[in-house]
Amino acid sequence: MSAGSRGAHDRAERFPGFDVLSQARHWDQVTADMVMARTRPPAPPSFFTGPETACARTLLNLLTGQDEQDGELAVPVLEMVDSRLAAGETDGWRYDDMPEDGQAWRDTLAYLDADARQRCGTTFADAPELDQLALIQAVQDLKSADWHGRPAAHVWSLWTRYACTAFYAHPFAWDEIGFPGPAYPRGYKNAGVGKLEPFEVRDAQPAEDPVKDGA
Amino acid sequence: MGVRNGVRARNESAWLLPNDGSRTNHRLRQDMRRFADGDEIDLVIVGCGAGGSVLLQRLARAGWRVAALDAGPFWDPDTDWVSDEAGSHHLYWTDPRVIAGTDPVPMGSNNSGRGVGGSMVHYAGYTPRFHPSDFMTATLDGVGADWPVSYPELRPYYQQIEEELPVAGERWPWGDPHGYPHRPHPVGGNGEVFLRGAARLGITAKAGPVAIANGRFGNRPHCIYRGFCLQGCKVNAKASPLITHVPDALAHGAEVRPDAMVTRIAVDERTGRATGVHYVSGGRERFQRARMVAVAGYSIETPRLLLNSASARFRHGLCNDFDQVGRYLMVQGAPQTAGRFDAEVRMYKAPPPEVSTEQFYETDPARDCQRGFSIQTVSPLPITWAEHVAAQGHWGRALREYMSDYVHWSCLGALCEFLPLPENRVTLAEEKDSYGLPVARFSYSQCDNDRALARAAQSVMEDILAAAGADEVITIQRYAHLVGGARMAADERHGVVDGNCRSFAVPNLYITDGSVLPTQGSANPALTIMAVAARAAGYLAAGASGGTT
Numbered sequence: 001m002s003a004g005s006r007g008a009h010d011r012a013e014r015f016p017g018f019d020v021l022s023q024a025r026h027w028d029q030v031t032a033d034m035v036m037a038r039t040r041p042p043a044p045p046s047f048f049t050g051p052e053t054a055c056a057r058t059l060l061n062l063l064t065g066q067d068e069q070d071g072e073l074a075v076p077v078l079e080m081v082d083s084r085l086a087a088g089e090t091d092g093w094r095y096d097d098m099p100e101d102g103q104a105w106r107d108t109l110a111y112l113d114a115d116a117r118q119r120c121g122t123t124f125a126d127a128p129e130l131d132q133l134a135l136i137q138a139v140q141d142l143k144s145a146d147w148h149g150r151p152a153a154h155v156w157s158l159w160t161r162y163a164c165t166a167f168y169a170h171p172f173a174w175d176e177i178g179f180p181g182p183a184y185p186r187g188y189k190n191a192g193v194g195k196l197e198p199f200e201v202r203d204a205q206p207a208e209d210p211v212k213d214g215a
Numbered sequence: 216m217g218v219r220n221g222v223r224a225r226n227e228s229a230w231l232l233p234n235d236g237s238r239t240n241h242r243l244r245q246d247m248r249r250f251a252d253g254d255e256i257d258l259v260i261v262g263c264g265a266g267g268s269v270l271l272q273r274l275a276r277a278g279w280r281v282a283a284l285d286a287g288p289f290w291d292p293d294t295d296w297v298s299d300e301a302g303s304h305h306l307y308w309t310d311p312r313v314i315a316g317t318d319p320v321p322m323g324s325n326n327s328g329r330g331v332g333g334s335m336v337h338y339a340g341y342t343p344r345f346h347p348s349d350f351m352t353a354t355l356d357g358v359g360a361d362w363p364v365s366y367p368e369l370r371p372y373y374q375q376i377e378e379e380l381p382v383a384g385e386r387w388p389w390g391d392p393h394g395y396p397h398r399p400h401p402v403g404g405n406g407e408v409f410l411r412g413a414a415r416l417g418i419t420a421k422a423g424p425v426a427i428a429n430g431r432f433g434n435r436p437h438c439i440y441r442g443f444c445l446q447g448c449k450v451n452a453k454a455s456p457l458i459t460h461v462p463d464a465l466a467h468g469a470e471v472r473p474d475a476m477v478t479r480i481a482v483d484e485r486t487g488r489a490t491g492v493h494y495v496s497g498g499r500e501r502f503q504r505a506r507m508v509a510v511a512g513y514s515i516e517t518p519r520l521l522l523n524s525a526s527a528r529f530r531h532g533l534c535n536d537f538d539q540v541g542r543y544l545m546v547q548g549a550p551q552t553a554g555r556f557d558a559e560v561r562m563y564k565a566p567p568p569e570v571s572t573e574q575f576y577e578t579d580p581a582r583d584c585q586r587g588f589s590i591q592t593v594s595p596l597p598i599t600w601a602e603h604v605a606a607q608g609h610w611g612r613a614l615r616e617y618m619s620d621y622v623h624w625s626c627l628g629a630l631c632e633f634l635p636l637p638e639n640r641v642t643l644a645e646e647k648d649s650y651g652l653p654v655a656r657f658s659y660s661q662c663d664n665d666r667a668l669a670r671a672a673q674s675v676m677e678d679i680l681a682a683a684g685a686d687e688v689i690t691i692q693r694y695a696h697l698v699g700g701a702r703m704a705a706d707e708r709h710g711v712v713d714g715n716c717r718s719f720a721v722p723n724l725y726i727t728d729g730s731v732l733p734t735q736g737s738a739n740p741a742l743t744i745m746a747v748a749a750r751a752a753g754y755l756a757a758g759a760s761g762g763t764t
Binding site: 090184186 | 293296299300301304307308312314315319322324401403404407408439441449558559560561563564596597605611612614615619620622644656
């Protein structure tokens with residue numbers, strides 16, 4: 001149970017040539033407008049302060065396995081999370097031992113910086129990547145134990161919910177997992193084990209089970 | 216054809232929708248009757264979801280002057296809904312709520328809808344009946360509660376609603392065996408895996424029951440199997456009250472007033488009768504007079520509204536003299552187990568509701584617990600699937616690796632009958648919402664029986680997937696559907712309303728939503744909520760028009 005290292009096989013090769021955006025002309029306009037907007041350069045952060053932005057960007061990129069090498073394929077997770085928080089777009093609940101989501105994000109980013117200063121004498125964003133990974137892992141390993149006065153599991157839930165919701169909303173992430181995205185009004189005609197639509201691409205490495213290989 | 220003609224004669228909704236490829240009858244909405252606040256209408260309904268919409272439609276047909284106020288929008292599937300997971304956030308009730316207890320229950324996308332159509336806009340579409348045993352679990356199993364209504368009393372309403380949605384499925388061998396008005400849908404990869412695994416173990420599994428018309432129904436088109444049932448059906452194929460009951464209600468003179476948040480039920484201190492509801496619309500505080508009030512805000516908002524309607528007479532909340540409001544709130548345990556196959560399942564290609572089994576629904580002496588569970592296909596889209604994978608502890612590069620394997624996974628979900636417990640309840644939090652009202656605090660803790668059921672269900676799902684050929688299985692502990700919180704009972708010391716949904720404390724106040732259910736069974740609750748509301752409507756329509764009884 002960890003962030004792991006870069007995989008033995010290249011994810012981009014699992015679905016060779018699969019390109020979700022190439023099908024956008026088949027989507028209804030309302031959906032297409034919403035999805036295409038995610039592929040344009042995002043607005044600068046408005047919820048997080050400067051130091052919070054640096055910390056959150058590093059955290060969110062590491063949680064979603066993104067690094068600088070991803071270059072143009074990077075999903076702007078930080079900006080997607082920031083715009084949700086700026087709009088107060090929560091999941092509709094909070095744990096009674098956590099503040100509301102916006103404050104919880106600010107607080108926990110500050111805790112992460114505090115942990116980094118203690119460990120490395122730098123902010124979290126400026127710490128070496130191995131230390132960053134270790135600092136994140138330490139929060140997950142606490143499980144429901146206390147982290148800066150909060151149950152670590154509830155902090156972990158907050159971070160991963162926002163991170164995954166943003167990352168897997170992006171068509172680049174869909175390319176990577178073979179998911180064709182919006183399906184209206186076209187729908188599907190070939191459902192069933194082993195069946196493909198003309199616009200789907202078969203997994204080139206079907207026996208590469210990462211649960212077995214990577215755990 | 217007999218059944219369909221019969222449906223049209225009593226509920227014309229499907230024929231009132233457009234047949235030109237668009238999904239909303241705008242003319243019907245423009246021409247809708249609009250009551251003035253000062254009109255003392257026959258009935259004002261709070262909430263336009265499963266329960267509220269059925270009551271609205273039935274009483275409009277009976278000639279009542281009736282309006283339903285909903286806090287959310289009057290959806291247009293063409294312009295308001297998208298074929299996208301993250302973009303469907305606005306379908307959920309996301310006003311602040313606080314969750315507590317040893318096993319807190321997340322709200323929002325999983326169980327709380329917003330706008331006309333309610334949670335049925337984003338439910339999967341499964342519409343099984345409750346079993347006869349669900350109405351008498353205290354007598355049969357020594358747990359839970361007996362309803363003041365029996366299964367045979369509800370049966371005709373189940374049949375009516377199944378025709379109106381309509382429901383498609385195989386002949387159903389469990390509970391009270393019955394058929395469905397529409398043939399079962401073909402299954403996709405996930406349903407195929409479930410059927411194969413179950414067959415190898417000798418477990419009976421069936422396609423259905425789903426509230427998705429198989430074939431054209433009125434002007435509602437056939438399902439296109441796009442897999443986005445939980446994001447609102449842009450096709451008008453999956454049933455929700457927005458298309459199954461609201462159009463007919465409007466055609467019979469009912470008003471639906473969207474974007475109207477009811478903040479308080481008014482009760483005359485002298486007569487003890489409800490006089491209408493305070494609500495906020497367009498930033499203005501208003502008051503709708505009515506001879507009767509029905510609350511249908513579901514298991515969190517209904518108790519919250521009653522508690523926020525405290526007065527000199529009802530100091531601890533309306534209808535709460537015996538500390539029953541908000542209690543016995545139930546949520547089904549919903550462990551979700553996935554299996555990995557070298558073949559491509561692509562579970563997103565079909566409606567998530569496909570196949571289910573109720574073979575484990577009843578108490579089994581061989582298990583160490585009371586009551587049971589059902590198992591159904593669930594087919595999470597990428598964001599929800601990421602939650603399943605992340606729950607295994609994976610993050611970062613590892614998460615991405617596992618997620619890249621998405622097309623190989625099949626996913627089953629259980630609905631476990633977690634028991635109604637008095638301390639699982641809604642109270643008011645210190646925190647206020649944007650209307651200045653205290654928000655709901657929902658405390659939830661499991662009991663030993665609940666945990667035993669979840670373990671048993673997980674084990675059966677793992678067996679089914681393994682029998683189908685899965686080489687790995689992974690499970691996430693989740694919750695499904697809410698019910699209870701203002702339950703029906705034989706008397707006011709054990710519940711909030713009687714078997715006809717009439718509150719014990721205020722003679723012209725009714726509650727017609729999922730909060731009145733005393734037990735939850737292992738069935739998705741939408742059909743039962745609608746059937747209970749239809750039965751209450753029949754009682755009202757047959758009695759003195761206006762609740763003077």
